[in-house]
Amino acid sequence: MAELFLKSPTANPKERSREENPKVEGKSEHKRERIIKNSRGTRIVRSLRVCGELQLQMNLLDRAIKMVAELDEPVEMNYVRKHAMEQAATLGVDIREAATRVFSNASGSYSSNISLAVENSSWNDEKQLQDMYLSRKSFAFDSDAPGAGMAEKKQVFEMALMTAEVTFQNLDSSEISLTDVSHYFDSDPTNLVQSLRKDKKKPSAYIADTTTANAQVRSLSETVRLDARTKLLNPKWYEGMMSSGYEGVREIEKRLTNTVGWSATSGQVDNWVYEEANTTFIKDEEMLNRLMNTNPNSFRKMIQTFLEANGRGYWETSEDNIEKLKDLYSQVEDKIEGIDR
Template sequence: MMEILKKINWDKPEWRAIKEKILELNRKIEDSKEIESLLHGFSGGYIPSGPSGLITRGRDDVLPTGRNFYSLDPHRVPTKSAYEIGKRLAEKLIEKHLNEEGRFPENVAFYWQCTDIMWADGEGMGQIMHLLGVKPLWLSNGRVKGFEIIPVKELGRPRIDVTIRVSGITRDNFPMCIELIDEAVQAVAFLDEPEDMNFIRKHTMEQLAQNGADLRSATLRIFCSMPGTYQAGTQLAVYASAWREEKDLAEVFLYWNGYAYGKGVWGESKHKELANALKTVDITYNKVVSDEYDLFGCCCYFGTHGGMTAAARHLSGKEVKTYYGDTRNPEHVEVRDLADEIRRVVRTKLLNPKWIEGMKRHGYKGAADISKRIGRIYGWEATTKEVDDWIFDDITRTFMMNEENRKFFEEHNPWALEEIARRLIEAAERGLWSPSEDVKEALKALYLEIEGWIEEKMGDTKGNFQGGSIDVVTAEEVEYWKKKMQEVIS
């Protein structure tokens, strides 16, 4: 690399500009004072403010770091460039479904996270707007003042309906973005257009005719958990083994997330409306923005996207598609199957020897993080059935049957390996994974060995220990829980 740099004629204008930019970035990095700012803040001192964002998205204004960062002006979302990326995502999604099913999707269910706004300036929001057939209107200063409806003739396709589960952070921090999408839905729902060219209108009219909904309820498309609460509920049921079949997870998702949000509606109980919307869903969708985070990085990914998929499949009685967008490179956006995204991240991170060695350097915490990621893979399989058997096979061979890695867990965090083993056994017992008999027996034997490690480490501690047996308890078997569920979703 140094030899190449030496051959460059830095006096040429084009190279001089690049050199100056590199030197500027280097200066900003050297001027970063993270530890100093942290200690200064502990002392009650003033820390200058600065913007946040992804430097990989060209946001070099986040440098130098060590400032008291703020997010963004939500009234500028989506930006013009983000909207253009969102348009391409929408077109890729439609094209993929057309190629696979030979028809336009009628309803796309989104998991709309705050990262779309805070990291990607509203690409997903732009995608939603383009599916609806509207586009933002910007003031000269970049602020969004509203939207305009794209004539269906100009659009060249039907308007696609959306069902959106916003994250709790999106709900609490970006209400103006939620209200803009809600207003767009209401605007297109009552356009004088054929229903086969306007699926929002089609589904709204169906709700009015078949379900006796009022006009406002029939146009509700944005949902979340109850105000002041977070998570989708589904991940809690998965981790607690409180489910037997897809129906159980679907009901938990519906129970937890049936609160509507929009213009003049904020957290109203609208479980029936959520259920009706999910019945028409053809695709559930989320996207990746940066390699810094992925769909195994938090249980909210499978809890929400996976839970929404389970609910849509159960309520509609059809095989709902699961798609994943990719805007890590904004110049080359993609929409792929969720199963392909799972495979990509498993190969590049979880089963990557370099990644594993990096995690092992963190001892107890590294072992815990590996265990959490494997638990989330189990969560994706429980909610969507989109995880290949080979992934569970390789997890078993890599972390359970590999002596070196097993010794690492024994030394640093045997509880993490116990959790991995227990989830693998549960996956096999539930029929989510079909291991060979020798792998299954080896796994059970290794689990007994791990229990021995833990008992030795616990010493003289008295009381019961959780063993490898999985006790499944659902709402049907807990009277209070059953009653609460029936009150809300029946």
Template sequence: MLDFVCTQAAPRLRQTTDELDLLLAGVEGRFVPPLPGGSPSRGNAHILPTGRNFYAIDPAAVPSRAAWTVGQALAEQAVDAYRAQKGEPWPESVAIVVYSDECMKTNGEDIAEVFALMGVRPRYLGQTDKVVGVEPIPLAELGRPRIDAVLRISGLFRDTFPNVVELVERAVLAVAGLDEPQEQNFVKKHTDQERKRLVAEGLSENEALEQASLRVFGCPPGTYGAGVSKAIHSQNWESWRDLSQVYTLWSAHGYSSRFHGQAMPELFRSQLSSVGMTIKNESSVEIDMLDSDDFYSYHGGLIACVRDCSGQKPVSVAGLTADPARPETARVETELARVMRSRILNPKWLEGLKRHGYKGAQELSTTFDTFFGWDAAAEVASNWMYDAMARQFLLDEETRRWMEQVNDAAVLQMSERFLEAHQRGMWQAGEEELRAIRRIYMDMEGVMEDGFQ
């Protein structure tokens, strides 16, 4: 290990200073050396140094053999998490958020988890990682019913992995066509129910089966995102049900070998009505659920939509595979508390932000916005989290003065969001804290108005 650090990792890290030179080389049309993309902290030191012309993976090798091993573990952990929270043996269906960049970094662990839940395994070409199909795992070997899965893919996944979308469709058709009792095959159960409903509405048997076997949904062709963050930022919502409607508008577009982004809101919501669990996996310690509004827009919005369609709040988990040899699965509420204690409320993180002036203050405000968005969509935050952030960021004199000096707009934005959280009943604030934050907001609004005069 020491030899590897000295001869490989350290020299590669020192070369990351080449980024600016290689950026200029690319702008000037000169050669930029290639390297594969990925996460250096996930056993991929060979992708260093950064600043190279990185390339992705072979789409035909998704999921890889290594990803299949991790995906099986994630599937069983998800079932265990559901059982622990609900007291029921397993969900009939799960909904999972699938990102393109995560698929590239993990070679398809999310897809492998979907296959493991459904009870199918990838078929590989010889000893390679090239996937040539799927085959059902016998129920006796699986040891539980086949669990259905609905995928909400990102726009980039739609663009980069159309072959995987079709592979999921083949998995659904293979499992739905098995001669098994429906109580042991929820994929078959839901496909048959949906097919009968569509036939009753006037579709032919073939058309009904094509739609009933569809499990992959995303945003409209040529667009990206889930829409929820836009509603949050504009304050154009009243409750999580409004966010569910926004999510449906952005997400209910079907993808398969036959459908290429057609709007299917009824089918989408019907598929979600049987979902008891939602999943969003993360493969890097460098990124967490408060790093971007995409996290709550995709997963938080999915939680709201499942809650709206099924009539009950789902069990929601995050698969953590930064160490592929030891994957973990945590409830979203537990993961949020971990991120709060380890990063957001860590004084070292705040001190690091202070070194970046304007951008650091903006990052602080944006992080609270992301936290607020999670609570708005999924109601996963605890009151102590609001209290702690208010005390540490806004009500701490030293921190607030620093923010006012480098980015007074961030102070205004954060104080307004705290007041909004209280007004919406998301934060049960003390009267003293409220008075202080109202005063800060009014003071900063006056400063901003003076600046525009």
């Protein structure tokens, strides 16, 4: 946990007792205030937490945060304690429960299901997606009850997110980026945090690219722009997909759908991304016909996604573009149904 000022009990984990506590630096050993991050276990953590060693690590994180929250220190030097005390008073719980900051899905559960809602266009508004995130991701690791399973602590989770100022994810594969798969936006709470904050301020959102030796941290909006330029809007990429035939069109459609997912969870997709995608895949008559003839079902989903992006306010464009998309939707429907007009 960043900035807690913790010391590992021993350098060699083989020599460390499983029950040994982390140690906390005293005020004289550090010069900055203690801050905290809320940790949300990813899918891989959810899959591996049955492993005793991983469960131990999660419990150590939880124990460390609670130790810092209980330190007898001025709150201006210990924001962990400050927020935990405020949340304990509001919720009527003890400070250790209020200091819970390590959350994930319930045992046997997977993802927030936001990706499924976006993929199937089966959501009414962003509030519905945010409620899904809260209900699915509010299960806590609790070092005070080891082996008891994941307990739902939705109110604690909400209050912890209310004080968040930054959201953060990392890329760990050069082959899989933000729009290649849906789980990145499925795990993103940027708009959720904004909705929970009293001042309604959008948190800063960052992505760490650790796929090379020269790791970089970029803003989420910058990373989305980079991803659009290197994948969805890159002629070498989409022509490579088109050479794969039916499945290639589906891959293009998937990137467009995942881009809408980022709009829904973070609002960090620039208007030009949709506009240039429309120019590339819809305004170009030759490309349009290739897409329609190669995989009419995925092309229909692309048209639907463009219309949805406009209808939800993520893409502002001309009425001519919207009318063309509506006409195309009817044409591709007829093609799929075998209707010759």
